Amino acid sequence: MDQLGRDGAALAANLRTLCEQHGSVAAVCRKINVNRQQFNKYLSGAHVPSPANLRIIANYFGLSVPMLFADPEEFRTLVEGNFFHAMATARQLPEFSRFVSDMIVENNADHNDIVGVYDRYQFSSIYKGFVLRSAFCIYRNREFLQHYYVERFPSFDDPKKTEYVFKYYGFCFPVADRLFTADFEGIQSNEMTFGVYAQVKRNAKRFMFGISSGIAATVFRQPYSTKVALHYRGPGLLRRAHLKELTVMDRNDPSIPREALQYLGDGSDMIQMS
The missing domain is CATH 1.10.260.40 (lambda repressor-like DNA-binding domains)
Structure with missing residues (x-):
């Protein structure tokens, strides 16, 4: 064909x-x-x-x-995750229009160097001392850069089964060589997270290192702030193959890039409010 x-x-x-x-x-x-x-x-x-x-x-x-x-499999993942509907709803809110007006200065750059799929690494707030690997995707929609990412947590009793799934979606704002993100969680609909990242290129590997903070609406998920490493995997949208790799890992797991571990440290600087 x-x-x-x-x-x-x-x-x-x-x-x-x-x-x-x-x-x-x-x-x-x-x-x-x-x-x-x-x-x-x-x-x-x-x-x-x-x-x-x-x-x-x-x-x-x-x-x-x-x-x-877009690839039909990737496209269906977005639609079934309700990402398009949520973003369309957010764009119509007057509060969002004011937010974008304050954040965006005329910028004709295409930012193709940051669009695509990433492995996202951070220390888990649920599995203490373990590293969470989630899937993160940045894509362009009209004049906006948007993103979404998916987290999966295995069961304590049976690690082969998934206990929790969280899906976040939001907007990206490249400003002064930094990437600012704002998103909200779409399954429980009770958390907003914010991030700021800087792009780093080392030995043909592409990373963005930054900090993410989350604020939940209930006492069951405490506010937090932690380091995050994004490792570029390739262009396109998330596919099922990416989602199969989502889990929580021991920090000595060899599949975690060395650069990501060096940036994350031992997780002792993660901030959680009790």
Whole structure:
């Protein structure tokens, strides 16, 4: 299959996923004012929409045009995680508009050097003394850089089973060679976290080192601040292969990059409020 065919197949799969989340195909066609017969050709992969229709479709679903052509497996992970809906809702809030106005200065840089998938390492606030490996992804959506990351914690009684899963999603703001992040947790919906990171390149390995702070709305999850190391894995969105690697590890685990361990130290400087 040539590139055009692959693009058409990816678009078709992603449009089917979006239509599943937005009711019937007929309803979507009415909303975007696109002929149902023509739209069916998009869904089958027989045709790729014109640039004008691509913009109409992308705008309706609140996405950028390139996101419509993302790998279907990665795309479904985002949709099923409800990340797109949450971000669209946040963008409509007047409080967010004011926040963005205060944070963003005119900036035409594409920041392609930071977009992609990362392994995220920090000392766990649940498993004391152990390192948490989560999956972190930065992607572009229209004028915004957005991110999401997923944490999985194994059961104390049966490490092969997952006890807790947390999913965070939010926005990234590159400012003065630093990356600022603001996000919220989407499963329990009771925590906001903030981070600031600096990019470091060593021996062809790409890292960002920084600090993350979290504030929960309940007494069951205490506020914290800790060092975080981000290790770049590659372009694209999170895939199931990335999610399978999420766990809590002993700090001597050889799969943890040496650079990440050197930055994290022994975890003694993690701050938790009791």
